[in-house]
Amino acid sequence: MIRTRGLTKDFTVCRTQTVHAVRGIDLDVAPGELVAVLGPNGAGKTTTMRMLTSLIRPTAGTAEVAGFDVVRQPAQVRRHIGYVGQGNGAGHQQRAADELTTQGVIYGLDRRAARRRTGELLEALDLTDLSSRKVSDLSGGQRRRLDVALGLVHAPRLLFLDEPSTGLDPHNRANLWEHIVRLRREHAMTLVLTTHYLDEADTMAERVVVVDHGRVIADDTPRALKRDLAGDRVTVQAAASAEAPRLATLVAALPGAREVHVDGATVTARVADGDAAVVELVRGADRAAVDVVGARSTSPTLDDVFLALTGRSLREGPETHDGDRAAGKDAA
Template identity: 50%
Template structure:
């Protein structure tokens, strides 16, 4: 049986608290295995442990316990081999803004041991591949956000790595630039057979790109599989109800929980979501129960299972609610 391209086993990482704050457990037994040529999407809100995982797998940080291997190499014992086997595109731009695009690529190539002629050849190839030929002689500080991210990915590919790490690669990009990067990631895995670890907090990005998905919550993988398989586990429909007034005392939730065929109810501000056996049957019953109790409603929608529904099932809260809670927690 072939070794996985990426392997994390029971990773634990705790950060010391600052200013008398308690320690932060970033990873709490995180485990996953990824075959070669697969895009693994690590999906989770900010603070879930995605970036910490990437830092450990790219040898930038050490876990307190657990083991990890990249391209068959242990991230502690074989750090040099790991670094030669990977490309890494961090969240923040990594190119020198005062240098030109081709100068950045040439420097990266030389650092990885390419001869000058090979570095020039590879830089020219990558500029063409990412549509940056005309901008190659310009300083990177003049690039748009989308162009900078394309260059960042190109820098990660200079030495033809076996595994590419993309840490929140499309954060802050406009829809067109995001779509361009999606196409490139699909090409890397589909045409070149590269293994890609993609961290993201965009549900649609994970759904589109990931051949394998790992949902991370509070430092653990709580669900793993293909996006389609995870959604297929959820039979029935999802009903979303927009209330005029927030259900602060739980009255509406309790009311709906008594109706047959309704489960996994979550309240997020004025929005109440529930899993139902049949949307066509549940909606009239839900509206009738709410009308009987004089609960005003602005909208009701029915949809097929989504990744947000998967997240709700495994964590007990919607993805948006988790994102808001973790963002507030980091700011506190």
């Protein structure tokens, strides 16, 4: 569905300054995949999507989308894809249903077919009761669902969603995802989306592409990324802080142990297998006569992966800007 090689975009600002927004991205997406693109603000996610949707022209490299070249065949590309941009849906005075029908006509449906499609999409995205409401009067979550419906008017095989759930409350986020997952299942659609919600990427995407400074720095299943890059974390507590150094020695000897930290009577570390480590620690402490009062293992999150890759936490949130982010704020 997507094949890019060395995809690059430079922007020139104030005639002299060059922004290297995307620096040579190689990406392959197979039909039916759901790929989440993660990265901090300014990483180049939106710029990449805009190149893939033929809205802006790459500075260098190639991209084929749905079998068409984005530079030489932009019209064919657009016919086969849907695109829901970041922060779409600015205050329209049209009614929701009319907005959808207009979009259908723009995409070449006759008015009757466009109305039929409007009915189907309103139904599919749970918007039927809101069909005669003005777009500008819809709530954020309702509007985002309408945005998704607009991206689906021409039944594309490939849908790009740029931060579909940003700004929605947890209920509306879950609701939007339910719709996305169902539409995908029913229409065998390929989905490429960006998100700042790591839990969302973790549970929904089969594949996560991490972008930083315009480059792909990781591309795998969430599970493999967590296993290979972050490792489990163990936390053990000695009965007294005087015993912590001896406990730390035991922890440091565990398979794959790294980042061993002592804080009072508590010792934490990353290890290859957290559950096995806990058992081994309890036994080892017993043998060494170190009094352990608690031990637990926690599985890594995608945020740990991001931290391991970049030294920064993605949790610092969508509202901060590139350059403002403190390095490794959440590292402790």
